[in-house]
Amino acid sequence: MKNIINKFTVGIALALSIVSCHDDLDQTPIDPDSFTEEDVFANIDEAKGALAKLYASLALTGQEGPAGDADISGIDEGFSQYTRMLFNLNELTTDHAVVGWGDPGLPDLHNLSWSSGNDFSEAMYYRLGQEVSFCNSFIDNAAALSDAEAQTYIAEARFLRAYAYYNLIDLYANVPLTTVVSTELPLQSDRIELFNFVESELLEIQDLLAESNEYGRVDQVAAWALLSRLYLNAETWIGEDKYADCITYSNSVINSSYSINTNDVNGNGSAYDELFLADNNSNGAQNEFIFTANFDGVQSTTYGGTTFLIHAAIGGSMDPLAYGVNGGWAGLRTTKALVSKFASSITARDSDGDPIAWSDHRAMFYTDGQEYEITTISNTFTDGYAVTKFSNVNSDGSQANDTSGEFADTDIPLIRLAEIYLNYAEAALRGGGGDLNTAVSLVNQLRARAYGSDTGNISISDLSLSFVLNERSRELYWEGFRRTDLIRYDLFTTDTYVWPFKGGSSDGNGVESYRDIFPLPTNVISINSNLEQNSGY
Template sequence: MKNIIKQLICIVAISSAMVSCHDDLDQLPTDPDIFSELDVFANATEAQSALAKLYASLALTGQDGPAGNPDISEIDEGFSQYSRMLFNLNELTTDHAVVGWGDPGLPDLHGQYWSASNDFTGAMYLRLAQEVSFCNSFIQNASNLSDDVVQTYIAEARFLRAFAYYNLADFYGNVPVLTEISTTLPTQNTREEVFNFIEEELLAIQDLLPESNEYGRVDKVAAWALLSKLYLNAEVWTGVPRYNDCVTFSNNVINSSYTINMNDANGNGTAYDELFLADNDTNGAQNEFIFTLNFDGLQSQTYGGTTFLVHAAIGGSMDPTAYGVNGGWGGLRVTKNLVNKFETGEIDIDNLNGSLGGTLSDWGLVGDATENSWDGPDMEMFETATNQYALYANLTSGELKFRFNEDWGQNYGDNDTDGTLEPGGANIPIAADGTYLITMDLDGLTYSITEIVPSGDMRGMFYTDGQELEIESIPPFSNGYATTKFKNIDSSGSQGNDSSGEFVDTDIPVIRLAEIYLNYAEAVIRRDGAADQQSVNLINELRERAYGNSSGNISIGDLDEDFILDERSRELYWEGQRRTDLIRYDYFTTSDYLWPWKGNQPNGVSTSSFRNVFPIPSNTILTNPNLQQNEGY
């Protein structure tokens, strides 16, 4: 499907009639398929091209590439792309980001003072409504084809429609549910009714979708993953908790063929950054991606998507070529709340030694490299198995030996510094101060001394040169750290396909396995009041990738609801999740959690709770008298 979408610029003419009239959930096309009924749906092959449009309408913005013939005319075409607006509505309104641009309606988002005429909240409604309309048109026309493969295409279209409604329920609450093209002005459904529609659709299509699909197209695991997300938010959206269902469908995803990417393709110590590089469709990250928006700097150009995320985050002293682009737009930064969520590179010796297991023994370390020098007492080692010993220890430059029961009558050294122990052997040198893992095998008379380098949480990718952590004023780019999470370079350091550096190749993971790990852990705690061991194991898998080792691992006593919320922030920042998460925790508008410029105040203030949903666009309300505006607007 990525190849199909790359070719979309060449084939969109055959589906142009599916574009021109679709603008919202209240004015649907009278005759949307004059061309497509005869040509686009002539056979299964042509229908697949129309299916590509359903995927591409979430990634692209119109018919002529980045600009010139937009699907939505009410807003600048680059602004109207789905994931760019997802960032604006779900990240810019939170502690994850600020933007220094003054485009009308944009500062309102971070300040949480938007109105029903806000361009960005209105454009997202139109974008999602258009997707619903495209999907309805496709389903109606494709149903006339008898090919078996077309039934799979229809199931994919139903997933995309359910995904659009998931967004509509999240952002706007009460919206019309439409499943066919009609000229009748629709009535409004409650948020609970929208929830029920999404659930019924996903349950109905899970076995109609393939077990696996080509990269960029959804399969049955995607239906389970969206159900996991849906059930996690059920209590907020319907008043009825569905955490047990969230656990069930999260487990379905966890036990599927998708895997957390552990391929450190660029060799920088963590496999996390590979998820956001220009070759994330091939470098191993693709095995974690359940649903993606696909981009190619030559064949599918847009000023939204990752072109936006890379360019907009570059400014100040940053070198754009280091990120594979030709310049920065000097807009997006992060708040100190996000920065401070990432643990530094300090090593917790007690935690590491606790992870060894075993019991303290009479074998220990002695020498001027140890904490008590040659006089002792010795640093006792843990017996991890019969005649196997280990200890994490802070050592200084110097020498040491292994000694039993602080008695020189039984000690080992190394005469040739070759890792082999000899009774009474030479002192073992330690070249530099540091934290080390020391092991000793008395059966084989060998030992190892491995330095543990404090890596910290490498998911926190921030640019700080010339940047201030505090945001005293939003417009100056120097106020707030920049983030380098998304890049247009591949795992070998090469630039993406567009040699001009204007458009970006990096795909956006809309749903990935790591999110489902976090969904599972949160749902278990909300359901049971405490974490289980599987939750700990899943979180530690993510943290071991983040740290490059087990130094960031947690125990079951560390895992509570707030830890998971912070872990979601560390793992998923700038991926369009944060506002939804904060609402679920009742932190989005309340004074229980503040961040810089929340409520348009430097230190943050609470805002009105009605802002937990966005307004239905004013012009849509005027067009359709059957609709009622959300409370507060």
């Protein structure tokens, strides 16, 4: 893990009191025999190490690297990593991805047929609950520090807690709201209460966060960016139109010091791929990244993160060395529904008429030996195009830190400026104010980067809600947005828009609308009588 996370992985341990409601998914305190809370919060320097754990909880899975002494048990440790779960729940459930592995509960995600006992939705619930618990404990303990810098640390912890609750609102809707560590069984909150909490937290901390921060830590722009995202989804989640607020905070982000990366280091005609290379913390991409999950193939190893996204997307005739890793796991591919979003930029087709090259450099697909159509979702990796978006090589083509190629260095942007450009455009089209000419200009900045010229630019007559949804797909695929976007457009469960194997059929079909949210874990419901299961489960 780069920067602040390195400070954690080199040996700072933290004992946090975690209340678990599930014996199988037990959240284990960190080395309580060797370090206590009093040790960790003895001074501001030690507290910074504790803060690093809050960030690390979104990237790592335990205390011994990729496997061993896991934070959450009852599921393969690599499966439980946050960004891997985000991919599974928000991308694998959509037209963006399929996986051939048959692990119990995994095929149900793409089929939109999961139950309340699904291992993956359950693990994400506990991963986010752990983050909330860690943040609550940090905020409580750091309050005793008199240093002014401690207030910034507390604001960062409050942001991370708000981010966890943003995810809980999105995925599960009705969860307990807890702001202190307690042994009491919590009461259930609804989306309105949770939404209001996240909103008020972000509004309160925006001026407490640093104006700028070291890479890997959030600043006040992150609060504005998360508000932009929160307000974009407000009508869907709480029935209130807050698109004007989305415009306001999108503007704040757009006018900040962050900038779209246009640094084409490797000279391939587009700066888009630099966003997803091993040195994306230093190759210019970092100027676009507002909030990241940081990885280092030596200092912080996990079988989630980009190690998962890169290895799992390699199979067939692909050469793993070309992507900086030592082998492929032959699992992840995409459907023709994603590939078709790039139809207007096709420059070459194979003998069967299927696309194999595009002028839009965001179309990062491996097609050699791969079938455009997926006949069955199985271990046949060649069914479906492979995705080469994430890579474990540096911009100059050199190998990343882990010379064995086992673990990736590539960071994952959780919030980047390009998303905010598209938030602005959508909110403007939905009546939030703003300026449509500005929206077109923002979209064209992204498309000019993608094409390496202005040949892909659009005019104001091209800008529509359906165009923005498709542009979000082209720009943000495999970054954890797709399910949320489709729900906002009422396309996730309905039969208005289908994709291969949606609902379990090869042609795709609609499913019950209650699957717009995931169930609360069965074991949590059985233990806490204060909780009511989400409708339909």
